[in-house]
Amino acid sequence: MSVQPAETAVVPGARAPGTAASPGAPHRSEQLTVRGLRKRYGAKEADVLQDVAFVLREGESLAVIGANGSGKSTMLRCCLRLIEPDTGEIEMLGQDVMSARERSLRRLRAHVGFVFQRHNLVPRLSVLSNVLHGAQARAASPRNWFQATAPGRLRAEALACLERVGLTELAGRRSDRLSGGQSQRVAIARTLMQRPRLVFADEPAASLDPTAGEEVMELFAQLMRDEGVGVLFTCHDLDHARRYGDRVLALRQGRVMFDRAVGEVDFDGLRQLYGPVPAAERSPREVLYG
Amino acid sequence: MADPTRQPDRRRELPDRLPRPDALSFTLYVAVAAFVIWCFQAAEMSVSTFIEGVPSMGRLVSEMFPPAFGRMDSIGATMLETFQMAVVGTVLGVALSIPFAVMAARNQTPNRAVYYLARGVITFVRTVPDLIWAIFFVITVGLGPFAGVLALTVDTLGFCARFFAESMEEADPGPQEALTALGARRSGIVLGAVLPAAMPSMVATSLFALEKATRSSVVLGLVGAGGIGIELKAAMDMFDYNEAATIILSIFALVVLVERTSAALRARLI
Ligand SMILES: Nc1ncnc2c1ncn2[C@@H]1O[C@H](COP(=O)(O)OP(=O)(O)OP(=O)(O)O)[C@@H](O)[C@H]1O
Numbered sequence: 001m002s003v004q005p006a007e008t009a010v011v012p013g014a015r016a017p018g019t020a021a022s023p024g025a026p027h028r029s030e031q032l033t034v035r036g037l038r039k040r041y042g043a044k045e046a047d048v049l050q051d052v053a054f055v056l057r058e059g060e061s062l063a064v065i066g067a068n069g070s071g072k073s074t075m076l077r078c079c080l081r082l083i084e085p086d087t088g089e090i091e092m093l094g095q096d097v098m099s100a101r102e103r104s105l106r107r108l109r110a111h112v113g114f115v116f117q118r119h120n121l122v123p124r125l126s127v128l129s130n131v132l133h134g135a136q137a138r139a140a141s142p143r144n145w146f147q148a149t150a151p152g153r154l155r156a157e158a159l160a161c162l163e164r165v166g167l168t169e170l171a172g173r174r175s176d177r178l179s180g181g182q183s184q185r186v187a188i189a190r191t192l193m194q195r196p197r198l199v200f201a202d203e204p205a206a207s208l209d210p211t212a213g214e215e216v217m218e219l220f221a222q223l224m225r226d227e228g229v230g231v232l233f234t235c236h237d238l239d240h241a242r243r244y245g246d247r248v249l250a251l252r253q254g255r256v257m258f259d260r261a262v263g264e265v266d267f268d269g270l271r272q273l274y275g276p277v278p279a280a281e282r283s284p285r286e287v288l289y290g
Numbered sequence: 291m292a293d294p295t296r297q298p299d300r301r302r303e304l305p306d307r308l309p310r311p312d313a314l315s316f317t318l319y320v321a322v323a324a325f326v327i328w329c330f331q332a333a334e335m336s337v338s339t340f341i342e343g344v345p346s347m348g349r350l351v352s353e354m355f356p357p358a359f360g361r362m363d364s365i366g367a368t369m370l371e372t373f374q375m376a377v378v379g380t381v382l383g384v385a386l387s388i389p390f391a392v393m394a395a396r397n398q399t400p401n402r403a404v405y406y407l408a409r410g411v412i413t414f415v416r417t418v419p420d421l422i423w424a425i426f427f428v429i430t431v432g433l434g435p436f437a438g439v440l441a442l443t444v445d446t447l448g449f450c451a452r453f454f455a456e457s458m459e460e461a462d463p464g465p466q467e468a469l470t471a472l473g474a475r476r477s478g479i480v481l482g483a484v485l486p487a488a489m490p491s492m493v494a495t496s497l498f499a500l501e502k503a504t505r506s507s508v509v510l511g512l513v514g515a516g517g518i519g520i521e522l523k524a525a526m527d528m529f530d531y532n533e534a535a536t537i538i539l540s541i542f543a544l545v546v547l548v549e550r551t552s553a554a555l556r557a558r559l560i
């Protein structure tokens with residue numbers, strides 16, 4: 001995001017940072033460093049990721065683009081070892097991910113938010129319980145995970161997270177009775193409850209209408225500005241990549257095609273990355289929203 | 291240009307109405323048919339014996355009328371005890387089933403060995419009939435309702451754990467992955483994402499288990515494991531068919547009541 005700290009106050013809905021990390025600090029340390037990442041799903045299959053390398057710095061956003069099946073989701077999951085990579089070096093928040101044992105891996109994941117294309121909220125539980133789940137790693141007792149039993153302190157914190165995504169009035173609603181946009185914002189509130197230092201988002205706006213998608217992307221932008229959280233997001237909307245990414249990483253068949261600052265990316269030339277799209281195959285999104 | 295009447299007859303090209311069995315499946319069909327016929331013979335089926343038995347059936351039924359309601363209060367109390375056994379057995383069995391189901395669900399089990407062990411226990415417990423469990427517990431803990439409750443608990447475990455495990459396996463992996471990604475432990479994932487998703491089907495299964503336990507509980511008394519069964523056996527042994535009729539009618543009433551209530555609850559659940 002090419003937004004200076006000075007602009008923070010002008011953004012509507014921007015709130016004071018909760019846990020203060022100094023935005024615009026002169027020294028931006030690396031939050032995530034990946035080298036030589038390789039993954040294939042089966043012995044007989046082709047490599048899904050080959051020699052992928054990139055760096056994400058504090059308070060920076062990296063937009064990952066690439067055609068369907070180019071390996072974006074796999075890359076994000078591999079960084080947190082939700083999928084076990086075959087080889088590679090991953091250093092996250094100063095820790096070596098590949099050598100981490102189960103316990104330290106859990107502790108590391110606790111600091112990293114992950115927002116999915118499909119919100120992945122737990123159905124049948126209330127919105128507030130879903131947000132409380134974000135604190136599972138630091139509030140280890142099961143009674144902290146449910147709205148009915150959690151102590152007031154955690155409930156208040158969860159409500160504050162909901163307030164930041166503008167959904168306090170839905171706290172008691174069952175999470176399977178929400179619209180797609182509301183669900184995704186609740187998922188972000190759950191991530192906020194983690195007090196994340198780094199956020200991964202896999203096509204967070206892809207199943208939302210343009211307005212809701214914009215709101216979701218804006219929430220990530222705020223999180224970066226206010227708290228210096230690094231954001232790694234994938235998207236198919238090049239406009240989002242241009243406006244919300246500081247850097248753009250393009251994947252093609254599991255290889256990094258380029259990784260450069262957003263100002264140096266020729267977005268019009270990029271459309272070839274996806275091949276020409278005949279009019280008949282235009283997505284409903286394009287047809288509906290131009 | 292195409293004249294339909296002049297089109298070649300294509301019926302020969304149609305596939306057979308029934309697939310032709312190959313030699314192996316044909317042999318199998320014949321073997322199964324022969325086996326079933328052999329089973330009928332072994333069961334000593336005899337039309338004449340059955341016809342000879344009809345008059346005594348009629349006599350037995352007529353001797354049951356009118357049902358004797360003299361000891362209704364004592365029968366009622368025992369019926370209540372029977373149902374209470376069923377409730378306790380179901381509650382304990384369901385509670386025990388949850389950890390077993392977690393170990394026996396492919397996507398939740400801590401490791402392969404635990405998985406096969408849990409599956410094995412559940413299969414064993416399920417395949418041994420409830421009356422045999424009742425006999426086992428009568429011998430080990432003595433006569434009375436406690437033996438019956440233990441038998442019902444074990445029987446419910448065999449029934450519920452398997453279905454619970456299946457509904458846990460069917461739970462949407464998305465929320466589970468989300469919780470894994472935010473650093474939750476296995477217990478957090480089970481409690482936070484798997485159980486909420488499996489809950490409706492687990493409640494329905496538990497209600498079925500209660501129906502099953504109610505039906506079982508009425509016969510456990512036959513082997514001395516508490517409940518109405520012992521009363522029925524005593525009445526029959528003493529040729530008190532009028533009272534036996536009352537007991538049978540009470541059993542019928544209880545089972546129908548439980549089944550209806552459970553069905554209504556399950557319908558509301560969906
Ligand atoms: N669990 C899996 N098992 C086997 N192959 C998989 C699995 N997940 C993904 N793949 C394969 O890996 C490749 C990359 O998939 P991935 O989901 O990472 O792509 P993507 O860039 O996220 O695509 P999209 O834009 O459609 O989300 C694809 O060819 C896919 O078929």
Ligand SMILES: [Mg+2]
Nearest residue numbers: 072073074202
């Ligand atoms: Mg993807």
